[in-house]
Amino acid sequence: MNTAIAQQRAIHQEPVMAAHPQDLAFNATEPAPEGHRTVGLVTVDNPKMSARDVNVHYGDKHAIKHVTIDIGTNEVIAFIGPSGCGKSTFLRCLNRMNDTIDGCRVSGEITLDGHDIYARDLDVVQLRARVGMVFQKPNPFPKSIFDNVAYGPRIHGMVSSKSELEDLVQWALEKAGLWNEVKDRLHQPGTGLSGGQQQRLCIARAISVSPEVILMDEPCSALDPIATAKIEELIDELRANFSIVIVTHSMQQAARVSQRTAYFHLGDLIEVGETEQIFTNPVHKLTEGYITGRFG
Numbered sequence: 001m002n003t004a005i006a007q008q009r010a011i012h013q014e015p016v017m018a019a020h021p022q023d024l025a026f027n028a029t030e031p032a033p034e035g036h037r038t039v040g041l042v043t044v045d046n047p048k049m050s051a052r053d054v055n056v057h058y059g060d061k062h063a064i065k066h067v068t069i070d071i072g073t074n075e076v077i078a079f080i081g082p083s084g085c086g087k088s089t090f091l092r093c094l095n096r097m098n099d100t101i102d103g104c105r106v107s108g109e110i111t112l113d114g115h116d117i118y119a120r121d122l123d124v125v126q127l128r129a130r131v132g133m134v135f136q137k138p139n140p141f142p143k144s145i146f147d148n149v150a151y152g153p154r155i156h157g158m159v160s161s162k163s164e165l166e167d168l169v170q171w172a173l174e175k176a177g178l179w180n181e182v183k184d185r186l187h188q189p190g191t192g193l194s195g196g197q198q199q200r201l202c203i204a205r206a207i208s209v210s211p212e213v214i215l216m217d218e219p220c221s222a223l224d225p226i227a228t229a230k231i232e233e234l235i236d237e238l239r240a241n242f243s244i245v246i247v248t249h250s251m252q253q254a255a256r257v258s259q260r261t262a263y264f265h266l267g268d269l270i271e272v273g274e275t276e277q278i279f280t281n282p283v284h285k286l287t288e289g290y291i292t293g294r295f296g
């Protein structure tokens with residue numbers, strides 16, 4: 001069976017929230033009407049994470065409105081939508097990075113393997129090890145290549161000997177597709193690598209602590225096409241071990257790397273579907289308007 005079809009079968013064929021005429025009848029410049037419903041495949045059979053009725057406010061600004069969606073196990077899901085629609089804000093809810101922003105309030109429920117990640121007794125440091133993040137701009141620590149990757153395993157007490165740490169660093173660099181390029185200069189600064197190599201170093205750093213989910217916020221926007229192609233290849237390989245959520249402005253990239261795509265608009269989650277369906281046969285007219293370039 002082709003992979004796309006196999007993946008499609010793993011996704012509920014019955015949308016939990018069906019398209020309704022009133023949900024399709026608003027235009028690009030206005031917010032969705034109160035009580036509108038997301039159309040499409042918002043839930044999956046084997047969710048790694050589940051968000052239910054999530055709202056985010058920055059002071060008075062309602063940046064994310066009643067968002068419900070599952071993140072599947074071993075899937076790549078892309079978040080797309082016009083600038084300012086809330087993609088990064090929602091992404092940051094998934095590992096509580098919004099906790100670090102003054103005036104930001106998150107409500108609703110988000111679970112990881114069925115456990116509430118906003119529970120009072122939850123250790124946020126542990127959560128961020130399980131739900132890692134790769135940012136738009138590569139941000140290696142001002143340390144050696146080796147120490148960039150070794151940092152997480154050391155602070156999380158994951159290794160008990162130097163050789164175990166060396167093996168783990170090699171494993172993460174291999175997984176990130178960087179080992180052959182850096183194995184002879186592990187003790188040189190990470191900041192001395194090219195932009196694309198730095199981003200792969202950041203991916204190696206994220207996976208060194210064995211996360212289960214990796215959040216990527218426009219990971220290729222600072223990279224040239226060759227470095228971008230390497231990261232995209234890597235995303236496809238990493239899916240075997242991790243769930244990946246990627247925010248991207250590139251619809252071609254979303255189409256290349258993801259199995260499902262979620263379209264956000266002015267803080268609302270408008271439509272979620274199998275990536276091929278979203279790009280060839282979107283249900284919602286706002287999704288269609290965005291992917292055909294009528295706005296965005």
Ligand SMILES: Nc1ncnc2c1ncn2[C@@H]1O[C@H](COP(=O)(O)OP(=O)(O)OP(=O)(O)O)[C@@H](O)[C@H]1O
Pocket residue numbers: 058061063081082083084085086087088089090101
């Ligand atoms: N720290 C903040 N304080 C106040 N408002 C914020 C903050 N971060 C984001 N916002 C607002 O929340 C809304 C969503 O922003 P967000 O960055 O999540 O959108 P986005 O879809 O990721 O945008 P882009 O594609 O441009 O990165 C925007 O109106 C933005 O101005």
